Amino acid sequence: MEYCNTIWDPHTQQQKLQIEKIQRRAARYVSNRYHNTSSVTDMSDLNWAPLEVRRIRYRLIFFYKVIHHLVAIPYSNLLIPVDTRTRHTNPNSFRHIQTSKDCYKYSYFPRSITLWNQLPTTFTTADTVDGFKSIIPVSALIPIFTP
Structure with a gap:
């Protein structure tokens, strides 16, 4: 599944x-x-864990690989770092992709950017994929991404 x-x-x-x-x-x-x-x-x-939280975890791991050039996916025109910082954003945030079509709004990059920007800074500053995986076990994501 x-x-x-x-x-x-x-x-x-x-x-x-x-x-x-x-x-x-x-x-x-x-x-x-x-x-x-x-x-x-x-x-x-x-x-x-609920499947939705597990899917979020895998999505974030893959996103980590994309932004650290560990998979060959061109993203330079899609992932634009946020210019302004607030105390609620992590320093590795990306600008949201604006779209009016649901077929694109719920596709990989727009949803992944939204999820990534919600992560605490300690999660997004991992040095390796294995380090990132160990930082974000499913149990750590449940309080962040479930109502």
């Missing part, structure tokens, strides 16, 4: 619920509790 999730990440609530439903069924199956149980309880018993 995590294959290509950095690029294909549903943005409608209906699509998100359909994917989460698959994970909840899997949790029941793995727990050998097919009926009369809460799938959310099974997921917490298995220490499984």
